Amino acid sequence: MRGNRIAGLLMLALLVLALAFVPLFAGKFYVQFAAKILIMAIFAMSLDLLLGTTGMVSFGHAAFYGAGAYALALLTPQYQAASFWTSFPLAVAASAFLAFVIGLFVVRMQGIYFIMVTLAFAQMLYFLFYDTKIGGGNDGIFIDMRPVAKIGDWQPINLDNYSHVYYLALALFALVFLLLRTVLASPFGRVLAGIKANEQRMRSLGYATFRYKLACFVIAGATAGVAGYLAALQFGVVNPEMLGWHLSGAVMMMVILGGMGTLAGPVLGAAVWMLLELWFQDLTKHWHLLMGGFIVLTALFLPNGLIGLVARVAGGSVQRDA
Amino acid sequence: MDFNIFLIQVLNGVQYGLLLFLVASGLTLVFGIMGIINVAHGSFYMIGAYLAWSLAAQAGSFWLALPLAIVLSVLIGLALEWLVIRWLYKRDHLYQVLCTYGLILVFEELRSVLWGDDVRSLPIPALLNQSIPLTDTLTYPVYRLWISLVCLVVALGLYLAIQKTRLGMSIRAGATDRDMVQSLGINIQLVYRIVFAAGIALASFAGMIAAPVSAVAPGMGNHVLIICFVVVVIGGLGSVKGALIASLAIGLVDTFGKVVHLELGGVKLLPELSSMTVYVLMAGVLLWRPEGLFGRKL
Numbered sequence: 001m002r003g004n005r006i007a008g009l010l011m012l013a014l015l016v017l018a019l020a021f022v023p024l025f026a027g028k029f030y031v032q033f034a035a036k037i038l039i040m041a042i043f044a045m046s047l048d049l050l051l052g053t054t055g056m057v058s059f060g061h062a063a064f065y066g067a068g069a070y071a072l073a074l075l076t077p078q079y080q081a082a083s084f085w086t087s088f089p090l091a092v093a094a095s096a097f098l099a100f101v102i103g104l105f106v107v108r109m110q111g112i113y114f115i116m117v118t119l120a121f122a123q124m125l126y127f128l129f130y131d132t133k134i135g136g137g138n139d140g141i142f143i144d145m146r147p148v149a150k151i152g153d154w155q156p157i158n159l160d161n162y163s164h165v166y167y168l169a170l171a172l173f174a175l176v177f178l179l180l181r182t183v184l185a186s187p188f189g190r191v192l193a194g195i196k197a198n199e200q201r202m203r204s205l206g207y208a209t210f211r212y213k214l215a216c217f218v219i220a221g222a223t224a225g226v227a228g229y230l231a232a233l234q235f236g237v238v239n240p241e242m243l244g245w246h247l248s249g250a251v252m253m254m255v256i257l258g259g260m261g262t263l264a265g266p267v268l269g270a271a272v273w274m275l276l277e278l279w280f281q282d283l284t285k286h287w288h289l290l291m292g293g294f295i296v297l298t299a300l301f302l303p304n305g306l307i308g309l310v311a312r313v314a315g316g317s318v319q320r321d322a
Numbered sequence: 323m324d325f326n327i328f329l330i331q332v333l334n335g336v337q338y339g340l341l342l343f344l345v346a347s348g349l350t351l352v353f354g355i356m357g358i359i360n361v362a363h364g365s366f367y368m369i370g371a372y373l374a375w376s377l378a379a380q381a382g383s384f385w386l387a388l389p390l391a392i393v394l395s396v397l398i399g400l401a402l403e404w405l406v407i408r409w410l411y412k413r414d415h416l417y418q419v420l421c422t423y424g425l426i427l428v429f430e431e432l433r434s435v436l437w438g439d440d441v442r443s444l445p446i447p448a449l450l451n452q453s454i455p456l457t458d459t460l461t462y463p464v465y466r467l468w469i470s471l472v473c474l475v476v477a478l479g480l481y482l483a484i485q486k487t488r489l490g491m492s493i494r495a496g497a498t499d500r501d502m503v504q505s506l507g508i509n510i511q512l513v514y515r516i517v518f519a520a521g522i523a524l525a526s527f528a529g530m531i532a533a534p535v536s537a538v539a540p541g542m543g544n545h546v547l548i549i550c551f552v553v554v555v556i557g558g559l560g561s562v563k564g565a566l567i568a569s570l571a572i573g574l575v576d577t578f579g580k581v582v583h584l585e586l587g588g589v590k591l592l593p594e595l596s597s598m599t600v601y602v603l604m605a606g607v608l609l610w611r612p613e614g615l616f617g618r619k620l
Contacts, residue, residue, distance in 0.1 A: 057416045059361075105605055108612060112359050112415050112559060116551040117608065123548045124601035131597045245548070249423040256420055289431040295424025299417045300409050 008181075008264075016174050023163040031166050032234065037274045038169040039230045042176050044254040044266035046223035051252065052261030053184060054216050055196035056107075059115045059248050060122025063102070064221035066243030067095040068228030070129065073141040073238040084149035084159065091229040092222050098125075099221020100214070107213045119245060130240040140239025143232060165234050172230065176223055180263060183219065192216055253295055259307030268306055326456050331577050337466050339573020340473035344528035345546055346553040346565045347480060348521030354560025355497040356514050358410060359418050362425035364547025366522050369429065370395060370529025371538045372437050375444045384447040388530060395526035399519030407518055408511070426544075433540065442538040469531050476524070477566060484562070493517060497560070549576075552604045558617025567615060572600050 019038075023031045043065055050056040071091035076082040106117045129135040146159040157164045183189050191212050194202045202209050232238045241247065250273070258269025276294065280287035302309060349363045373394060377387035406425065410418045445451075446465045453461035484490040492513050495503045504510045529543075536542070553572055557564025579599035584592035592599070607615065 051416070057419065059419060105608060109608075112353065113555060113612075115359065115415060115419060116555050117604075120548065120552050120555065120601055120604055124598055127597040127601075128595070132594060245544075249420075252416075253420060253423075256416070286431050286435055288427045289435070292424045292427030292429075292431065295427065296406060296421050299421035299424060300406070303413075303417065 005185075011264075012174065012177060016170060019170055020167070023166055028162055032162055033274070033278070035162075035166040035169045035234055036231075037271050038166075038173045039227050039234065040251070040254060040270040040274060041267040042169075042173055042230070043224055043227035043251050044258070044270045045176060045180055045263060046220045046227065047251050048255050048260060048263060048266045049180060049183075049192075049216060049220045049223070051255050052265075053189065053196065054192045054213060056213065056217070057111075057115050057252075058118040058217075058220075059245065059252065060102075060118035060120070061220070061224055061251055062243050062245065062247035063122035063125050064095040064099055064224035065228035065231070065247065065251075066125065066129075066238075066240075067098045067221075068092065068225030069232035069238045069242045070135050070141075070228075071095070071225070072147070072229050072232040073135065073143055076143050076145065076147070079144065081145035082147045084147040085151075087147050088229060092225045095225025095228065096218050096222035099218045103214045103217035103221075107210060107217055119248070122243060122245060122248060126240050126243045126245075129243060135238065135240070138240055140237055140242075143236045143238070146233060146236065159233060162234075165230075169230050169234070172226055176226060177263065177267075180223070184263070188212070188215070253298070255305075257298055257302075257305055259305030262307050265305050265307040272306065326460050327581075329456070330460065330462060331581055332574070333462060333466065333470070335574035335577035336570060337470045337473075337573070338577060339570040340470050340477070341528050341532055342546070342549060342553055342573060343566050343569035344473055344476060345525045346550040346557070346569055347477075347562050348524040349550050350554045350557065350560055350562060350565045352518055352521045353554070354562075355493055355517050356407075356411065358407060358518075359415055360407070360422045360521075361419055361547065362422040362429060363521070363525055364543035364545075364550065365426050365429040366395065366398075366525040366543065367529040367532075367546045368433065368541075368543035369398070370526030371444075371533040371536075371542060372433060372442075372529075373526070374530035374533045375442050375538045376437060378444055384444070384534070385449075391530050392523060392527060395523045396519050398526075399522030400515060402522070403515045403518040408514070411514075429543075430540065439540050441540075444533045444538060446534040463535075465534060469535070472531060473528075476527070480524075480562065489513070489516070549600060552600050554614075556604055556607045556614055558614030560618070561614070561616035564614060564616030572603065575599050575603050 019034070022034050026034070043061075046064075047058065047061045050058050050061070068091045071094040072082065072087055075087045075090060102118075102121045106114060106121065109117050130138050135141055149155065149157050149159060157168060159165055159168070184192075191202065191207055191209075194205075194207070195209050195212060199209050228242065231242065254269035254273045255266045256269070257273055258267065259265030277287075277291065280290045283290065304311075345363065345367055349360065352358050352360055352363070370391060373391040374384070374387050377390050378384045381387050381390070402425075406421065410421060446463075450465040450468050452464045454464060454467070455461050482490075484493060492503060492508045492510075495508070496510050496513050500510055503513075528546075549572065553565055553568045556571070557566070557568035576596070576599060579596035580593050582592050584590075611617075
C-alpha cells in the first residue's frame with residue numbers, strides 16, 4: 001500500500017516534469033491543446049470524486065465548470081483586467097456555493113432520481129444564462145483582458161502568454177491531483193467509499209451520510225470551478241454551452257473511458273477523449289457520428305475503462321467497488 | 323387578463339402539457355417496467371417531426387405520412403431494442419445513461435446527414451386549418467384542439483392497454499418481478515421489446531403532430547427531453563398517472579409563466595425568467611415529496 005503510494009507520486013512527478021517541456025518543443029496550437037487536456041483532466045477528476053468514489057452519478061456537472069467560467073467573466077471589469085489573486089478564489093468559491101445550494105436538494109436523491117435532478121438543475125442554470133442578459137445571453141461574454149497575476153510590482157506569470165497559461169494549468173492540475181489524493185486517503189475519503197459500497201450500512205454505523213455526501217458534492221463542484229475558470233481564462237470567452245449537458249455527458253464519458261474511481265483513469269480518459277475528438281474532426285464533417293458510436297461501444301463493452309483494459313492485458317485486475 | 327385570453331392560455335397550456343405527456347409516458351414506462359433510463363428518448367420526438375416533414379413532402383399528404391411514420395418509428399424502436407438496449411438491462415444506470423447519450427449524438431448526426439441542418443416547417447393540414455371564433459377579434463386554431471383531443475385518446479388507449487389487456491397484465495407483472503413472469507411462461511424479452519418500441523412510437527408520434535405548429539429544427543428533442551425528465555421526476559418514476567398530472571401542471575405553469583407579469587421588490591421575475599418556472603416547480607415538489615407525486619417511497 002505504502003509502496004504503491006510512493007510509486008504513484010513518482011509517476012505524477014515524472015508526468016508533470018515531462019509535460020513541463022511541452023512548450024519548449026510544440027507550437028502554439030499544440031500547447032493550447034495540451035492546456036485544454038489538462039483543464040479537462042481537472043474537470044474529469046472532480047467528477048470522478050462523485051462518480052467513482054461516492055457513487056453519485058451526476059449528469060449536471062458542467063454547471064459548476066460553467067459557474068467558475070462565468071465568475072471570471074463577470075468579475076472582469078469592462079476594458080480592464082481582473083486580478084488573478086481575487087478572481088480565482090472568488091470563482092472557486094462561487095462554484096462551491098452553487099454546489100452547496102444544489103447539493104441541498106439533490107444529495108438525498110438516489111440512483112436515477114439523482115441523475116435526472118442534477119441534469120435538470122444544470123439545465124435550469126443553462127437557461128438562466130441563455131435567456132437573460134446576466135451573462136450576455138446566448139452569445140456569452142468575451143473576456144477582453146486576461147487577469148493579471150501581480151504581487152506588488154512583480155509579475156511572476158503573464159497570463160496573456162499562452163505558455164504561461166499552460167504552466168498555470170499544469171501547476172493547478174498537479175495541485176488538484178495531490179489534493180484529491182489526500183482527500184481520498186483520509187478518513188473522510190474512506191467514508192465516501194463506504195457510502196458507495198453501502199450507504200445504509202454507513203448510516204447504521206452512525207455516519208451522517210447526508211453531510212458527507214454534501215461535502216463531497218461541494219468539493220467536486222469547487223474543483224470543477226477551477227477547471228472552468230482556467231477554460232475561460234484560456235479561451236477568453238464564456239457561453240452557455242459551458243454549462244450545457246453535452247459537456248456534462250462528455251466529462252462523464254472521459255471518466256468512464258479512463259476508469260472510474262482511480263483518479264489516474266479520468267486523466268487518461270480526458271487525454272484520449274480530446275485526442276479522439278481532434279482526430280475524428282479531422283476525418284469527417286459528421287464526426288459526432290463516430291464519437292457517438294464510440295461512446296455506445298465503450299459503454300457496452302468497456303465497463304472498467306482503459307485502466308481496466310490495461311490491467312487486464314497486463315494480467316492483473318483493477319479494484320472494483322460496484 | 324380578461325377571460326378570453328385566460329381561456330386561450332389554458333387551452334395552450336393543456337395542449338402543450340398533453341403533448342409532453344406523450345413523450346414523458348414512454349420515458350416513465352420504459353423506466354418503470356424495464357428499469358432503463360433512456361436519455362435518447364427526446365431524439366425520437368425530433369425524428370418523428372422530421373419523418374412527418376419528409377414523408378409529407380414525398381407523399382404530398384400529412385394524413386398519408388402519419389401512419390407511415392408511425393410504422394417506421396415502431397420498426398426503429400424494435401431494432402434499437404434488439405441492437406443496443408437489451409444489453410443494458412442488467413447494467414448500472416450509469417452505463418445506460420452513457421450509452422443512450424452516445425445514441426443522441428448518433429441520431430442528431432444521422433438527422434444532419436439525411437435531412438440537413440436547416441429549420442423546416444410543415445403546413446397545417448388543410449382539413450384542420452381553421453379557427454374557431456371566440457369573440458369578434460379572438461380566434462382559436464382548430465389544429466391545436468385536435469392535438470389535445472388526439473393526445474387524450476392516446477392517453478385513454480394507454481390506460482386501457484395497460485389495465486385491461488392480457489399484454490398489459492404481463493407488462494405490469496414484468497415490472498414487479500421479471501424472473502417470476504419468465505418462469506410462468508411469458509416471453510418477457512418480447513414484452514420488453516414491445517414496451518420499448520411503444521415508448522419510442524409515442525415520443526415520435528408527439529413530434530409528428532407537433533411538427534405543423536412548431537419549427538422542425540435540429541436539437542428540438544433535447545429541450546423536450548429535459549422537460550420530460552422534470553415531468554417524470556415530479557410525477558414519480560414509473561407512474562403513468564403521475565406523468566399525466568405533472569405534464570398538465572408543467573404545461574400550464576410554462577404557458578402562464580410566459581404571459582403573466584410578476585415583479586418582486588422592483589425585480590422583474592416574469593416573464594423574464596419564464597424558462598425557469600418549471601424547474602422551480604420541480605424543486606418545490608422535491609422538497610415536499612422527494613419521490614415525486616406518485617412515486618414509490620425512496
